[in-house]
Amino acid sequence: MTDLLKFPSPVRSDELEAFRAEVRDFLSQSIYESSDLSNGFDPAFSKSLGERGWLGMTWPKEYGGHERNYAERYIVLEEMLAAGAPVAAHWIADRQSGTLLLNFGTEEQKQFYLPRIAAGTFYVCIGMSEPDAGSDLAAIRTRATPVDGGYLINGTKLWTSNAHRSHAILLFCRTSDGDGDRKMGLSQLLVDLETPGVTVRPIRDIVGESHFNEVQFTDVFVPSAALVGTEGNGWNQVMRELALERSGPERFLSSFFVLKNAVRALRDSKLPAAAPALGRLTAHLAVLRRMSQGVAALIGQGQEPVNHASIIKDLGSIHEQETAQILQDVLELDLDPQSRNPLEAQIARSLLVSPSYSLRGGTREILRGIIARAMGLR
Amino acid sequence: MSEMAHMVVDTCERFLDTRFGPLQDRRKHQGWSDELWTEIEELGLGLSMLDAEAGGFGLNAEDSTQIIRIMAARAAAVPVAETMATNWLLARAGLEVASGPATLAHSSGDITLTRNGNSWHVEGRLSRVPWGSQAKTLLISMSGENGISRLVRISDEAWITIEGQNLAGWPRDDIIIDANIDLKAVCDSDIDAQAIGAAVRSIQISGALDEVVRMTAEHVATRVQFGKPLAKLQAVQQSVAQMAGQVAASAVASGFAVEAFAAGDGARLKAAVAKARVSEAVPIVVAIAHQLHGAIGLCEEHPLPHLVRALRAWRTEFGNENFWATVIGEQIFASGDDNLWPFITSI
Numbered sequence: 001m002t003d004l005l006k007f008p009s010p011v012r013s014d015e016l017e018a019f020r021a022e023v024r025d026f027l028s029q030s031i032y033e034s035s036d037l038s039n040g041f042d043p044a045f046s047k048s049l050g051e052r053g054w055l056g057m058t059w060p061k062e063y064g065g066h067e068r069n070y071a072e073r074y075i076v077l078e079e080m081l082a083a084g085a086p087v088a089a090h091w092i093a094d095r096q097s098g099t100l101l102l103n104f105g106t107e108e109q110k111q112f113y114l115p116r117i118a119a120g121t122f123y124v125c126i127g128m129s130e131p132d133a134g135s136d137l138a139a140i141r142t143r144a145t146p147v148d149g150g151y152l153i154n155g156t157k158l159w160t161s162n163a164h165r166s167h168a169i170l171l172f173c174r175t176s177d178g179d180g181d182r183k184m185g186l187s188q189l190l191v192d193l194e195t196p197g198v199t200v201r202p203i204r205d206i207v208g209e210s211h212f213n214e215v216q217f218t219d220v221f222v223p224s225a226a227l228v229g230t231e232g233n234g235w236n237q238v239m240r241e242l243a244l245e246r247s248g249p250e251r252f253l254s255s256f257f258v259l260k261n262a263v264r265a266l267r268d269s270k271l272p273a274a275a276p277a278l279g280r281l282t283a284h285l286a287v288l289r290r291m292s293q294g295v296a297a298l299i300g301q302g303q304e305p306v307n308h309a310s311i312i313k314d315l316g317s318i319h320e321q322e323t324a325q326i327l328q329d330v331l332e333l334d335l336d337p338q339s340r341n342p343l344e345a346q347i348a349r350s351l352l353v354s355p356s357y358s359l360r361g362g363t364r365e366i367l368r369g370i371i372a373r374a375m376g377l378r
Numbered sequence: 379m380s381e382m383a384h385m386v387v388d389t390c391e392r393f394l395d396t397r398f399g400p401l402q403d404r405r406k407h408q409g410w411s412d413e414l415w416t417e418i419e420e421l422g423l424g425l426s427m428l429d430a431e432a433g434g435f436g437l438n439a440e441d442s443t444q445i446i447r448i449m450a451a452r453a454a455a456v457p458v459a460e461t462m463a464t465n466w467l468l469a470r471a472g473l474e475v476a477s478g479p480a481t482l483a484h485s486s487g488d489i490t491l492t493r494n495g496n497s498w499h500v501e502g503r504l505s506r507v508p509w510g511s512q513a514k515t516l517l518i519s520m521s522g523e524n525g526i527s528r529l530v531r532i533s534d535e536a537w538i539t540i541e542g543q544n545l546a547g548w549p550r551d552d553i554i555i556d557a558n559i560d561l562k563a564v565c566d567s568d569i570d571a572q573a574i575g576a577a578v579r580s581i582q583i584s585g586a587l588d589e590v591v592r593m594t595a596e597h598v599a600t601r602v603q604f605g606k607p608l609a610k611l612q613a614v615q616q617s618v619a620q621m622a623g624q625v626a627a628s629a630v631a632s633g634f635a636v637e638a639f640a641a642g643d644g645a646r647l648k649a650a651v652a653k654a655r656v657s658e659a660v661p662i663v664v665a666i667a668h669q670l671h672g673a674i675g676l677c678e679e680h681p682l683p684h685l686v687r688a689l690r691a692w693r694t695e696f697g698n699e700n701f702w703a704t705v706i707g708e709q710i711f712a713s714g715d716d717n718l719w720p721f722i723t724s725i
Contacts, residue, residue: 004622004626005588005591005622005625005626005629006626006629007626007629007630009633020723024720079719082719083719256718256719259718260716260717260718260719263710263716263718264716266707266711267710267711267716274707274711275703275704275706275707275708275710275711276700276703276704276707277703277707278706278707278710278711279650279654279702279703279704279705279706279707279708279709279710280654280658280699280703280706280707282651282706282707282710282718282721282722283631283650283651283654283655283702283703283706284655285722286634286651286722286725287627287630287631287634287651287655288627289722289723290630290631290633290634291626291627291630294630308626311622311623311626314619314620314623315623315624315626315627365616367619368615368616368619368620369612369615369616369619371618371619371622371623372609372615372616372618372619375595375618375619375622376595376599376609377595377598377599377609377610377614377615377618378609378610378615
């Protein structure tokens, strides 16, 4: 249990800091709009990162990767997020889908998809949640019935971010009954979103944006080559994929753009509450970052720190959620989401979407259950 | 940890098992015990942050502060952490290291120092000095300009004590000084002793929080109600997980505190981050710990109240979370640079 509550100290070196300077130099050449992982979708930007070798960084060179270490990859990730760079297009493919293929894919799949993902030209969305299956992932009903030469898919996926502009969906589906165990008989298929029978319908959210989608599958045929990993082994594969999804710096930086943009207003306000509010949020960020660097170190050591990642995500989402509220209160704002003051509009948007931070990528209550299990309570 | 560090920590653990184990033993050590302090001196704990030449073990800060952590985890009512940190400061400043218990205090205008021929005249009153009534040596830090502090080393003949306590019942005494001291007892230094004090408290808080969560997890695993351990209740699991997150964050935050010892002029910011974060965690963890222990957690016979009292006291000593959050915020404002990210990555 004690190991769960300890994170390795960050690795520091002159080489890493020189690399950080290189990444910052690249980022300083553009100004970025407020973007987060849902609305910062920019194929040209993703391609430029691919050209610099900053996608697929840790993958083998034979698949288009660059065999760099996790500390370097971590630097790229956090600098991009802190700058508000538009990383949404490639994010999922680079963070989890590509690694999933590396771990479970066939040679053909690796040779085809990984170089394209590393080039920043192939985008994947996540097909896990359904109307009746959110936290209870094993309850999914999308069915991929084995047929001659492939699978026939019927079902509906929900909350699929950026399905409307991705190339493929990594579909979590049931390929056979589980023989009494719901977690057996599940599989993952990489489905081209242009396949006949796939319908993508946008869902407007609380701030009127539509990065969410419903993806409907009506008698969609995919060839056997679409299967990722082993048929029926999908549950284990997805669990490993979720660990990757929970382990990065995005788990506490969703509100950073707003905070960073608020520094000047906080200073100019000259209100007594401004310095301690900013200082407290900064202390939280510094500690969360250090924890996250520790997770990157554990991954670099070949571990899968699912429990450590759950702790960071839980704490990180609390920080992300309180940031907009604190800024609104300290700056004494009634918020107009259409305000011509960009900071006010950003705080308004952040405030309204912030409940999603403790829902997406692992509901808070589920994460806390994982932590409790790791502590021997379950 | 190095092999030497393991040896020192193991020796310290055995000492703690003997002296700060079950409460019955601890009641024997209510109040000051010269015998206990002699044992501490024989173990070399007071000098344990120093190089071998200076009488220490030659451990780095990460290893030597393990002693601070494990002493805090027992809520051991002895000024070992204060003596360790004070001797570290004295050695770094080139002042004479202390024998016997030592302590430190930051003066914000409470103390005046006037040159008096071949000596310094020190005058003033410091409030709530940790273990002031028992310390033989006191190090006072006085903030100067441009990051330079004046460090003043005082021996106990030079002060009188008015006793007081903190929430743990440990001495927090007012010190009244009106004395002439040797020129050699004063030096200017770039070391931020207030930051070092906060760093030490951060490490203590983290060590004690580790023990609180361990104790709580054990309690809920063994306490049976409604036919099953409390740990089987989802509400309990969620609370323990929340507590675990705060304790994990505090352990990581204390890593910044350890770095403060080697950080030069970066010490203040590292100490600020550490102390702000761990101080905030204290009320959260304490509330959950009490809630899950039930009434037994409020009995003096149980170890939890002793840890809680120490935690609540340490939370506000050398600056509470608000003080250090303000230090961080003001430093960001003073930099004139709105660019928050490089500020964070440089900590």
